[in-house]
Amino acid sequence: MPGPVAAPADKEDNFKPLPPTKPFQSTLRYPSSRKSIYDRNLNRTRVNESSLASFAYLFNTLITYHHSKSGSVSEIETRLNRAGYPIGTKLLDLLLYRQPPRTATRPTRILELLQFVHGTVWRALFNRTADALEQGTEKKNEYMIIDNEPLVNSFISIPKEISQLNCAAFVAGIIEGMCDATGLSTDGVTAHWAGEGDELWPGKTIFLLRFKESVVERDEALKAG
Amino acid sequence: MSGAGGNATQQLRLARHHHRNQRQSHYSHTSFTSTDNQNVRCSPFATYLPTNTPNRVVFALLIINKAGGLVYNRTFAPGLQKLDGNDYLILAGTFHGIHAISRQINPAPAAQHLPGYRRPPTTGLESLESSHFRLTCFQTPTGVKFLLFTSPEQPNTEVVVRRCYEIYGDYVMKNPFYSMEMPIRVEKFDRALGGYLVRP
Amino acid sequence: MSVYAFFIFDRHTECIYTKRWAPVPPPQQPPTTNGYARGATDASILARKALKAEDDAKLIFGTVFSLRRMVRQLGGEDDQFLSYRTAEYKLHYFETPTQLKFLMLTDTRVGNMRTALHQIWATLYVEYVVKSPLSPAEHPKGVGVANELFDGGLESFIASLFAPQ
Numbered sequence: 001m002p003g004p005v006a007a008p009a010d011k012e013d014n015f016k017p018l019p020p021t022k023p024f025q026s027t028l029r030y031p032s033s034r035k036s037i038y039d040r041n042l043n044r045t046r047v048n049e050s051s052l053a054s055f056a057y058l059f060n061t062l063i064t065y066h067h068s069k070s071g072s073v074s075e076i077e078t079r080l081n082r083a084g085y086p087i088g089t090k091l092l093d094l095l096l097y098r099q100p101p102r103t104a105t106r107p108t109r110i111l112e113l114l115q116f117v118h119g120t121v122w123r124a125l126f127n128r129t130a131d132a133l134e135q136g137t138e139k140k141n142e143y144m145i146i147d148n149e150p151l152v153n154s155f156i157s158i159p160k161e162i163s164q165l166n167c168a169a170f171v172a173g174i175i176e177g178m179c180d181a182t183g184l185s186t187d188g189v190t191a192h193w194a195g196e197g198d199e200l201w202p203g204k205t206i207f208l209l210r211f212k213e214s215v216v217e218r219d220e221a222l223k224a225g
Numbered sequence: 226m227s228g229a230g231g232n233a234t235q236q237l238r239l240a241r242h243h244h245r246n247q248r249q250s251h252y253s254h255t256s257f258t259s260t261d262n263q264n265v266r267c268s269p270f271a272t273y274l275p276t277n278t279p280n281r282v283v284f285a286l287l288i289i290n291k292a293g294g295l296v297y298n299r300t301f302a303p304g305l306q307k308l309d310g311n312d313y314l315i316l317a318g319t320f321h322g323i324h325a326i327s328r329q330i331n332p333a334p335a336a337q338h339l340p341g342y343r344r345p346p347t348t349g350l351e352s353l354e355s356s357h358f359r360l361t362c363f364q365t366p367t368g369v370k371f372l373l374f375t376s377p378e379q380p381n382t383e384v385v386v387r388r389c390y391e392i393y394g395d396y397v398m399k400n401p402f403y404s405m406e407m408p409i410r411v412e413k414f415d416r417a418l419g420g421y422l423v424r425p
Numbered sequence: 426m427s428v429y430a431f432f433i434f435d436r437h438t439e440c441i442y443t444k445r446w447a448p449v450p451p452p453q454q455p456p457t458t459n460g461y462a463r464g465a466t467d468a469s470i471l472a473r474k475a476l477k478a479e480d481d482a483k484l485i486f487g488t489v490f491s492l493r494r495m496v497r498q499l500g501g502e503d504d505q506f507l508s509y510r511t512a513e514y515k516l517h518y519f520e521t522p523t524q525l526k527f528l529m530l531t532d533t534r535v536g537n538m539r540t541a542l543h544q545i546w547a548t549l550y551v552e553y554v555v556k557s558p559l560s561p562a563e564h565p566k567g568v569g570v571a572n573e574l575f576d577g578g579l580e581s582f583i584a585s586l587f588a589p590q
Binding site: 305306308312316319320322323326327328329330331332333347348349350351352353354355356357358374 | 429430445481484485487488491492495496498499500501503504505506507508509510511512513514530532
């Protein structure tokens, strides 16, 4: 029976040990300074600016994507809002962390939050404060943050057929995320054009914050002491 | 309750007041050096207003895409004949061809270039003079042509046309609602060009 | 400052006179190491050169003709095309009332050559070609233009213009 005898030899020949596993090599690319963003300190005192052009192209792509996926103006705005929301929740943590350790406090009152957004957040994002802060005249739970020329809209011209669209809805999403993260939740933050007929600031935008009734009630209760 | 509300409005007013101060200071030292400019904030269209450039007469700007199609056509000052839209399209196509031919008939001996470096590309028509106007053509590395019609006396037309390219790069190329190679209907581009080229 | 070429076109769009100063840039071709087809290529190079010169004249006329039309269209009927410039060369243009077209290609540093072209027309072309009793009224294929006097006069006139200072 030569067959069965030969078979084990064949098996021997076919047997190849698995190649030894290569040592793990990261494919992560490092900048020339060998420092990735994870090596940098979160707590930077000097403002480190990123390129406006890079942001513009990235934001451009974001809008093009959502524009192609949505059927209506409000849907684009909702999608942009949702894209900004997680930034807001994370940014709150980062900004509080960057404040001097002893004085860092989470805004717990509506007004504190508004001042925080108007000042600290705007400075961190756009290197300047927002242009105005107002309370809605009719409803007590409505507040407005006004920006004369939102940075995100710098290079964006809206075509006539969707002239309602304001791409600063992305920023509105950031604000909404921030409000929710502080516990002063809203019924939504929206961006609206307000520069119609304004020669100097045609891109004037109002961010409308509508706080939940319960939040307003609690705030008033706190104020009363 | 009313007291609390008063407190709120006061603080809001404070915020607004603070801002107004800031803005006034911006206006008072509007300068155009690169370092100051980053903190100066005024309307983006105001920065292009021609400041110390008298005698600037720019008649028109045409932009021709890389296929020879006219994508932008705007007149800033009277001085050229009025053509209808079709004639402008033909003119753009003709110029596109002439530009290519003017590269072909280059009689100059090939310029010396360092070995190992790419031969400098020959350019097409860059400037044309007639008794009534001067045409400055700037072709971008991507093949888009900017045609600037000015009075023959207008100085620094190369600088002007490059600035137009810059405005194009900002307001057309960074605009998510512009589709490439198509006619340019972009509001902020119109506004920025108007602010830069129209004499007040 | 240098001059590359000079052309005259008549009103039938025909090139009736050509003169070149700088050598035409040699056609790009790798140096042949084995010379077995040398004779044939030499002949074809010469033929191609002649063809290229002829084509160049046609291309130049086409360009100028289109630009002239464009200038009239934009600047009005009384507008005149004067010159254009690329980064490598400059083309000067002058048209007589009889629709003779005088063209000169120079390097880019040369200023306005309109008066020079006018002078060539008035003092050389009119004197030596138009007034020549042997010259025909029309010059098909350049007959009668390239006579000795005109040729020599043009040569010395250009030489005096572009003489090294």
